Amino acid sequence: MLGNASLEVEHEEVAADVMAWLLPFQQRPVHELGRTALVLRAFEVWPPEEPVKFIDELFVRGDNAEREALLRTLPMLPDAGRFSVTAVEACRTNVLTVFDAIACENPYPARYFSELHFNQLVMKALFIGVSLRRIVCLSERITPGLRRMVRDHVKERTVADRPVHADTKLILNPLVTSGIR
């Protein structure tokens, strides 16, 4: 049993390339890294005949913790782009911790999502109050289409006399945007 203790790795303890690999698991429960190691090992030892189906089944039949670990594993898998159907489906979840696992500190969406799906992810993050600073490589995926969606969103909130997420500035104000990764 790996348990729920959160993983804390000091930078001095491991080589830089290993640290980059471990980064998404910092502060996460140790069992999550264990689940990731199992999936990666499965691909090495007995590569699934139908990898896309294999990963999707793991997602569909997983509990929340299993789904979160799998989503953080996706960018590490060989030929990771082929698993985008599972990643996009994960964004439709109502479980916020599962949404966080694909949307936050995860390079997968920026690298593999279509413009439609990436924009929907950003909009959902705004709606549920997730900081856009947690979306990896957001600045590289800002398009006129995304700006238009965010502008309309701000207008809709303002007309309804509702608060507007402060991070909308990251999309709408290029000066602020250039400051994010």
Place this chain on the structure above:
Amino acid sequence: MRLFDPHIHMTSRTTDDYISMGQAGIAAIVEPAFWLGQPRTHVGTFEDYFLSLLGWERFRASQFGIRHFCTLALNPKEANNSKLAAGVLDLLPRYLEKDGVVAVGEIGFDDQTEAEAACFSAQIELAKEFHLPVLIHTPHRDKKRGTERTLALVRDSGIRSELVLIDHNNEETLPLVLNSGCWAGHSIYPQTKMDEQRMVSLVKQYGGERIIINSAADWGVSDPLKVPKTVQAMVEAGISRETVGRIAWDNPVAFFRQSGRLDLDADEANLSVDQRRLWEGNSVLRGQSPVVQTSRDPYEPHPHS
């Protein structure tokens, strides 16, 4: 006082219930898989049901500061559909492995048929294989005889009595269950099963050892606050706080902890209700004002907590 409702079907309840339960001191719940009010026609719908107990409902509870665990099984009523039963029994091993599953249940008798007995026994074997306790439903009709048959089947199965919780007891069945060494559950349910004052009398007569209370709230006329209401009735009747705390927290914790999975100290357990980040979109609040509180325990800390 921190309270535990060890049998409640939250899938059938509203967010208002979660808010009231949290305010009344309920900190942890167990949701057993059960009959949904009308028969299912496909094995796959059981799989989706199991997944929602392990996923969405667990998360929904956490948003209100309540720890959610579940028990999975083919329920007694649907054990009579032989086509479904075999498929669901095949499905169970995959899901009994999951971390949120703290027992096999609810299993047992409804009409007391041979098909029910076969599924009942098969699922006790699964519990032994997966080192899990079992939660056993007792029938509404011909209850005493059904409970006697239940205890005989449990004895013959060889499962240790401390791993068995027999539920929905009344004045007629409780002494039988206590004599067997099994745990005894009581569903405080309006108009049927058991009420607060009768429960007070039972506790005065039998004490608190191996006694458990629950609301069994579901899609019927039921009350998700029956555990706190019964606690209040017991305190008002002069039953010691030690005994009340034992019945409403220590006993269910001790029983389900035998699964090795009742992780009450995980991060989720210590979260206060903070829905500030959930104010729209797909949160269960659906645009309503968020509830933010710094502590979910409106009462003094329980001595055993």
